[in-house]
Amino acid sequence: SSGMLLHALSMPKYLSESIVRYKEDVSKLTLPDPSTFDGVVISGMGGSFISGLFLQDLASDRSSKAIILNRDVRLPRFIDEKKLLVAVSYSGNTEETLRIYLEGLRRNIPVVAVTSGGELAAVSEKLGKPVIRLPPGIPPRAAFPHLTAAIAALTSSVLGLDLLGELRRAIDELAKREDSVLSDGLALSRLLFSDVQNNLTPLIYGYSPYLSPAYRFKTQINENSKIHAFFGELPEVNHNEIMGWNGVLKSFTVVFVRGREEPKYMEARIEFLENLFDKNNIRFYNLHGNCEKRACELLSLIMKADVVSIALALLLGVDPTPVDTITQLKKFLD
Ligand code: F6R
Incomplete structure (x- = not known):
């Protein structure tokens, strides 16, 4: 039970490590030129949803690109190949998110999976689609720092913001004010x-x-x-x-x-x-x-x-x- 408290209090440390890790992981993916996108769609449920809302809070009044959050089993019709679809499921086995991922693929929308494994990792690897791998064994809601850094690393260049730099500076500021x-x-x-x-x-x-x-x-x-x-x-x-x-x-x-x-x-x-x-x-x-x-x-x-x-x-x-x-x-x- 003290595990959760440790996760909560270690959030800045995990976030700081994740910023380095996912910046590197994202740099190894082959993705379309960021300038071809007019927005991002972040899809996920529960613990895999909250990081999208965090990025919307952080960035939506400063980016000219759309940040669309999805918590449904279907993608709105207006989502097209000019959006980067980020399908987030910590376990990789959430039906809603899997359906969105498959619908994105069917509709030729560029998709990236963010997951620790499960179906989502299996399908994306089988099809040779980009996937960001999270460390296993964490309750999804405690994986917040990993999910946040991974999504920020994926969407920063599309949104035209240095989200990872901002997060890094936020951790430094927080360290002085954490008492x-x-x-x-x-x-x-x-x-x-x-x-x-x-x-x-x-x-x-x-x-x-x-x-x-x-x-x-x-x-x-x-x-x-x-x-x-x-x-x-x-x-x-x-x-x-x-x-x-x-x-x-x-x-x-x-x-x-x-x-x-x-x-x-x-x-x-x-x-x-x-x-x-x-x-x-x-x-x-x-x-x-x-x-x-x-x-x-x-x-x-x-x-x-x-x-x-x-x-x-x-x-x-x-x-x-x-x-x-x-x-x-x-x-x-x-
Ligand atoms: C959080 C939690 C849930 C899951 C949600 C979606 O710890 O257990 O909120 O995050 O059921 O599952 P995942 O994140 O695996 O797609």
Whole structure:
């Protein structure tokens, strides 16, 4: 069970090693000229999805190329050979991602597989298609640094950004500011633990460009702590979900995931919610990052979210690592 915590706290180290490894691995692939692409499609589920969202948070307002995320079994019709399709499945055996990969091949879309093995590795190797190999034996959600570096290495030149350089500088910045990651994470885990014991369900609110830590927080509470947790995106929730706070159900405890680049319009919206929560006796907390630059801010928030979910698991007396029901589902579908 301490394995997960070690993974979470070692994220900067794994990311730094992965940047070197996948830069080299990608340089050995034969891929079309990056300038022929007008965007990238990143396809993957669960732990193999979150790194795509991270890159979208990091890059989408700075690249003129599209970053399209896919979590479906089908590819939208408009995706053509001017997109680089990155099919990400840590295990290589996720049906949704395998289908997308095969559909991409059928439609002559340039595809790269990112996987530790399984069907995805077998098919791409048999067909001589490019594949980035991840080290085996890691729970997919703990492979975040590997997946992130691999996808960044593959998409950087298409997007026209030095994503690996940015990640490297983010790790350096984080190293100077890491002190409070563990203490902030543990403090929030204790607050959430007491709320959960009072039958409150965590509801995580986030906004762009920090959607990946907010969504990661929700999925990590699900998979590590084995309880329900929900995610809502600002400002959209203010146009519907906001009505629920005045109702008869008092079911949630709220965490706002907040980054350094918080526009005034967002501050005002959060302030309104906080006042509403105070009035209605809704418990809420803020999770802040530690950094100046966006990449570092995202990484520090993800580390804190990971720590909270693992510590919450331990407080609840559950082992964060196994995800039996997901395994059973995959067997059922096989
Ligand atoms: C994370 C986890 C799941 C998987 C998801 C997809 O640890 O177990 O979220 O990531 O079921 O599987 P993969 O990543 O193997 O394609």
